[in-house]
Amino acid sequence: MRFDLGIPVPWSDEDKENEQVHLMSLPHPPPQQRLIVGYALTSKKVKSFFQPKLERLARKKGIIFVAIDQSRSLLDQGPFDIVLHKDYREENPGVTVLDPPISIQHLHNRQSMLQVVVDLNLSDSYGKVGVPKQLVISKEPSSIPEAVRKARLGLPLVVKPLLVDGSAKSHELSLAYDEFSLSMLDPPLVLQEFINHGGILFKVYIVGEAVKVVRRFSLPDVDKREQLSNKGAFRFPRVSCAAASADDADLDPSIAELPPRPLLEKLAKELRNRLGLRLFNIDIIRERGTRDRFYVIDINYFPGYSKMPEYEHIFTDFLLGIGQSKYRRRLSSSRTSRPNPKTDEIASSF
Numbered sequence: 001m002r003f004d005l006g007i008p009v010p011w012s013d014e015d016k017e018n019e020q021v022h023l024m025s026l027p028h029p030p031p032q033q034r035l036i037v038g039y040a041l042t043s044k045k046v047k048s049f050f051q052p053k054l055e056r057l058a059r060k061k062g063i064i065f066v067a068i069d070q071s072r073s074l075l076d077q078g079p080f081d082i083v084l085h086k087d088y089r090e091e092n093p094g095v096t097v098l099d100p101p102i103s104i105q106h107l108h109n110r111q112s113m114l115q116v117v118v119d120l121n122l123s124d125s126y127g128k129v130g131v132p133k134q135l136v137i138s139k140e141p142s143s144i145p146e147a148v149r150k151a152r153l154g155l156p157l158v159v160k161p162l163l164v165d166g167s168a169k170s171h172e173l174s175l176a177y178d179e180f181s182l183s184m185l186d187p188p189l190v191l192q193e194f195i196n197h198g199g200i201l202f203k204v205y206i207v208g209e210a211v212k213v214v215r216r217f218s219l220p221d222v223d224k225r226e227q228l229s230n231k232g233a234f235r236f237p238r239v240s241c242a243a244a245s246a247d248d249a250d251l252d253p254s255i256a257e258l259p260p261r262p263l264l265e266k267l268a269k270e271l272r273n274r275l276g277l278r279l280f281n282i283d284i285i286r287e288r289g290t291r292d293r294f295y296v297i298d299i300n301y302f303p304g305y306s307k308m309p310e311y312e313h314i315f316t317d318f319l320l321g322i323g324q325s326k327y328r329r330r331l332s333s334s335r336t337s338r339p340n341p342k343t344d345e346i347a348s349s350f
Helices: 013-024 043-049 052-060 101-108 110-120 141-151 224-229 261-275 311-336 341-348
Strands: 035-039 063-067 082-084 096-098 127-130 134-137 157-161 173-176 189-193 200-207 210-217 233-236 279-286 293-301
Touching (some): 035 311, 052 063, 052 311, 063 311, 082 311, 101 110, 101 261, 101 293, 110 127, 110 134, 110 293, 127 261, 134 141, 210 311, 261 293
Parallel strands (some): 035 063, 035 082, 082 096, 127 293
Antiparallel strands (some): 134 189, 157 189, 173 233, 200 279, 279 293
8 A cells, every 4th residue: 555655754964865765765655545455255245245335435545446366376466455355475475364264264163163252251240251052063963862962952952054164055054943853964063052032133243443233133032832842953044134134123122232332342352363353243142031141153254244334434444444554564664774874884984
């Protein structure tokens, strides 16, 4: 990213004779600032993310989005200031990758995904954050009922694929009401104890240090009579979709109340540091009948940001912040490496 400095260089008169040499060591920006952001996203993600309002605002702020041709070498493209979703760091150390692929892979497995929350064990005056009791199943379906009994998991159980690869299948969700239905499942998968939460989940979007939370409809509560009368495993469509917004719904205040802001900010900060990610979201539920008992049920990399209120401003400001930080570091490095005539003269006399 390049800026017109507009800052006088603080040199003394005796330095002026070296002015031309010294200026050559500083970055020379064009008159107009530009931030070049290359992206390698699926066609579905491109369609949802690059909304007209985002593109207009980005152009106004000097951000240029460029699609990366994955059939060509990255060395033949760009240059880019920032790359979304592509391993670009090894060949181009000056480029910021959002986010490092090795960090993204941590979220491709639902076991490792939530383990970081378990290790965090966040609890303070605003509430406690944990994960539902869960069990990873990788063996034959016939062994699942016994494994569930040994783990002392209570029915019903939420059934999710173990691996998250971006496909529709990896987001399929079922609710198993009885042991017999467990033997009909298709491993590898994760079984989570279902926690009544008023049918509402809180989707927490993280963009760098920015945190935004919205309400989404989720699976309805299950009462004892329903649990006894229902048999089998029932598949549900993907929850928290765009059509499932609950922000304007007439809800019980005890259910609709958002998690405390300080708790969410602390959770987001800890996960940013531990995961090494800056673009993700957290799905959180509050246990029904409590005010301060929260559970993280999913973490997603580069979620559908177009569903986040004001995402255009938040995301473009985030990108500009990265570009400005890089420029300041480059400028500081150029100034500290600038030759000093007095020092050079003394050194040459020895």
